[in-house]
Amino acid sequence: xxxxxxxxRHKITKRGQNVTFRCDPISExxxxxxxxxxxxxxxxxxxxFQNEAQLEKSRLLSDRFSAERPKGSFSTLEIQRTEQGDxxxxxxxxxxxxxxxxxxxxxxxxxxxxxx
Amino acid sequence: ELKVEQNPLFLSMQEGKNYTIYCNYSTTxxxxxxxxxxxxxxxESLFVLLSNGAVKxxxxxxxxxxxxxxxxxxxxxxxxxxxxxxxFCAVRSNFGNEKLTxxxxxxxxIIP
Numbered sequence: 001x002x003x004x005x006x007x008x009r010h011k012i013t014k015r016g017q018n019v020t021f022r023c024d025p026i027s028e029x030x031x032x033x034x035x036x037x038x039x040x041x042x043x044x045x046x047x048x049f050q051n052e053a054q055l056e057k058s059r060l061l062s063d064r065f066s067a068e069r070p071k072g073s074f075s076t077l078e079i080q081r082t083e084q085g086d087x088x089x090x091x092x093x094x095x096x097x098x099x100x101x102x103x104x105x106x107x108x109x110x111x112x113x114x115x116x
Numbered sequence: 117e118l119k120v121e122q123n124p125l126f127l128s129m130q131e132g133k134n135y136t137i138y139c140n141y142s143t144t145x146x147x148x149x150x151x152x153x154x155x156x157x158x159x160e161s162l163f164v165l166l167s168n169g170a171v172k173x174x175x176x177x178x179x180x181x182x183x184x185x186x187x188x189x190x191x192x193x194x195x196x197x198x199x200x201x202x203x204f205c206a207v208r209s210n211f212g213n214e215k216l217t218x219x220x221x222x223x224x225x226i227i228p
Contacts, residue, residue, distance in 0.1 A: 031214065042120075042204050042218030043159070056213055091158060105149065105216070107159040 002026060004108035006092050012114045013082055020078045021111045025094030032075050033105065034067055035091040036060070043091055049075060050097075082115045089113070118143050118209045122219035130227050132194050137222045139188040139205035146210035148188050150179050153202045153221070162190075162203075192224075200226045 005024040013019050025032050030051050035043035046065070048056040051072040061067075064082075069075040079086055089110040095103050119142040129135050139148070147166055151159040163172045165181035165188060172179050176199065178191045188205055202223045206216040 033214070033216075035216075040221075042206075042221050043216075045215040045217070048214045050214075056215055058215070103147070104161050104164050106161060107151075109158045 004092055004094050004106055006090075006108040006111045008111060009109060010112045010114075012116060015084060015115055016081055018078065018080045019082060019113060020076055021090050021092075021113075023075045023077070023092030023094075023108060025073070025075070025092070026096075026106055029094035029096045029106075030072070031095045031097060031103075031105075032069055033093040033095075034075070034077050035093065035107075037089045037091055037110070038087075046077075046090075079113075082113075084115045087113055087115045118145075118207060118217045120205060120207050120217050120219040122203075122205060122222050124222060125220060126223050126225075128225045128227060129192075129195055131196055134194065135192050137190040137192075137203055137205075137224075139190070139207075139219055141186050141188075141205075141207045141217075143186075144210055145183070145186070145207045147208040148181055149206040149208075149216065150188070150190055151204045151206065153204065155202075159204065195226045197226045197228060200224055 007022045032049045034046040037043040047067045049069040064080045067077045091110045093105045093107045095105045121140045150162040153159050163179040168183040170181045176193045181188045202221045204221045206218045
């Protein structure tokens with residue numbers, strides 16, 4: 001499978017615990033994105049990497065959220081001291097900078113987080 | 117701040133009929149995307165529209181872009197049940213960032 005891979009697919013955690021999600025982008029894609037989606041809403045942008053550099057970060061990404069892409073390949077999104085409002089699907093996406101193709105952005109299957 | 121509005125939010129239509137979903141956005145943009153999402157699943161890329169007047173077609177779906185009107189449409193021809201899903205448009209503003217702003221989605225139900 002050469003698509004965007006996310007792990008775990010589902011996570012149930014108690015409020016106050018830390019969680020980490022991993023994303024493996026499509027091979028050779030230099031751009032990686034994290035979005036969050038709650039039920040009945042469209043995805044909301046969280047952050048964006050080009051290679052290992054984190055170039056954009058949403059105001060939605062509070063101090064409890066941190067994302068890394070240490071070698072420009074896979075990425076992790078960590079949420080510290082989880083709150084019930086963090087319950088959502090966390091989507092990872094990747095693309096390759098290619099103005100000819102229009103920079104199609106491919107999404108992974110998502111990681112569902114439930115905070116109880 | 118870029119705002120993206122879709123309408124209708126809900127659409128129930130009979131098989132064989134044609135319909136159009138509209139996507140309006142508030143600031144200039146150089147790129148517009150259409151995605152499909154099935155319940156509990158991720159987003160499937162349908163179209164990327166780059167320039168004014170761009171039109172793309174895939175099967176029973178056709179998307180177009182009017183950058184002057186800040187409007188994109190997704191037209192469904194002779195709908196079939198398999199097209200039931202939620203459809204999102206997403207817009208990238210042309211101010212040098214990579215953030216996509218998504219619309220609220222249109223939940224489409226095709227009735228036999």
